Amino acid sequence: MTDYIEAKKRAEQYGQDHLFRYYDELTKDQQNALVEAVSNVDFEQMQGLYQMAKKGEVSGEGAITPIAVTDKQTVSEEVLQAWEAYGTKIMQEGRFAAVTMAGGQGTRLGHNGPKGTYDIGLPGGESLFQIQCDRLKRRSEACGRSIPWYIMTSRENHNDTVAFFEAHDYFGYNKEDILFFRQFMLPMIDFDGKIVMDSKATMKEGADGHGGIFRAMAACGIVEDMRKRGVEWIFVGGIDNVLVKLCDPTFVGFLAKNGYRLGGKSLIKRDAKEKAGVFCKRDGKPYVVEYTEISDEMAELRDEKGTFVYGDAHILCNMFRIDALEAMGNQGLPYHVAVKKAAYVGDNGEVITPESPNAYKFEAFIFDAFSQYDEMGILRVERETEFAPVKNKSGEDSPETARDLYTKAEARNALD
Ligand code: UTP
Secondary structure, eight states: OHHHHHHHHHHHHTTOGGGGTTGGGSOHHHHHHHHHHHHTOOHHHHHHHHHHHHHOOOOOOSOEEOOOOEEGGGSOHHHHHHHHHHHHHHHHTTOEEEEEEOOSOOTTTTOSSOGGGOBOOOTTOOBHHHHHHHHHHHHHHHHTSOOOEEEEEOTTTHHHHHHHHHHTGGGGSOGGGEEEEEOOEEEOEETTSOBOBSSSSOBOEEEOOGGGHHHHHHHTTHHHHHHHHTOOEEEEEESSBTTOOSSOHHHHHHHHHTTOSEEEEEEEOSSTTOOOOEEEEETTEEEEEOTTTSOHHHHHOBOTTSOBTTOEEEEEEEEEEHHHHHHHHTSOOOOEEEEEOOOEEOTTSOEEOOSSOOEEEEEOOGGGGGGGSSOOEEEEOOHHHHOOBOOSSSSTTSHHHHHHHHHHHHHTTOOO
């Protein structure tokens, strides 16, 4: 009871009285859950985020300059082999792990269930999770030990994700080497600054973005688990790129041999207008500038060889040395605002599904962490072998395009 009074008082203090409007109609369990959820809200923070959303997000300031990129195509066979051998040794010694970020909502794909459970229509009916697991299995076999695999979920999809792995017997992978952890959530806020209630008993919360990974890994004891296992290098990628090379010894070797603490893979943009964030430096530090943040002139700028100066797209394939990952867990990242549709409880207690966006969602981006370092290693790779995202239901970056690219890569034996 005191918790309820306390939570209600705090909500009222911040103009969020509506959170408890239907409290008396709820079951005891629902009441307790609501009090707990509201007690966990940082109202001060939410107020600040709302004000930022209202004003319009201010993109960071500072001079944008090009960043050095290593184009894999231009590296000699001898050097590539040395990197690969070094990375393989790291893997054989158990000093490598992979993380898959699968906490997103996958709204554009519109699949009912975690995105990783989606079947893109390959002849074997493999889900996105299985595609990644098969790759881990192959690399584990090649290096003679099972590579730890950490999967980030969100509160929304955690239970369904774990149940999916259980139902598929962890795809034959060593169960002790697949660990799930949940990212944090943040309430969504309507355009009047009220936290959205999506039922009489629950607030609408959204996963806090892929940048939430550092805090989640620290809070869930994942970094600690890695340390215990002796892991030093960690690949972090998304669930929705069916060509992601989760365990790429060449990439590990490239970073380790060159003394980098973090790195990313890039692809050269298809054209100046491709909607992708690109690597650069801002105020002398590594940064990913969104396509909306640079001028047409910059987007079209080419060097003397005709290559885009700001053309290395970030594809959510990053690697961190454990100390870098650990340090980032202690630093807050800025939040960005997205405007989304969120079902809400109307004045008469009914749930209304809006026709147009009605709420702000707040997300941190993983690449905002890059600027905490002076340098990062960027390896430019080939699109056909490393990038086939599943974002939309149809058209560009859809299951159909991903299936096609996957099938072609398989035919070229490029799925190691
Ligand atoms: P996207 O930003 O493309 O989002 O995520 P999404 O959830 O897959 O799809 P939309 O935008 O709702 O349609 C890129 C990767 O980052 C992960 C996603 O699961 C995906 O692997 N991600 C994104 C998280 O793990 N957590 C988040 O909060 C956001």
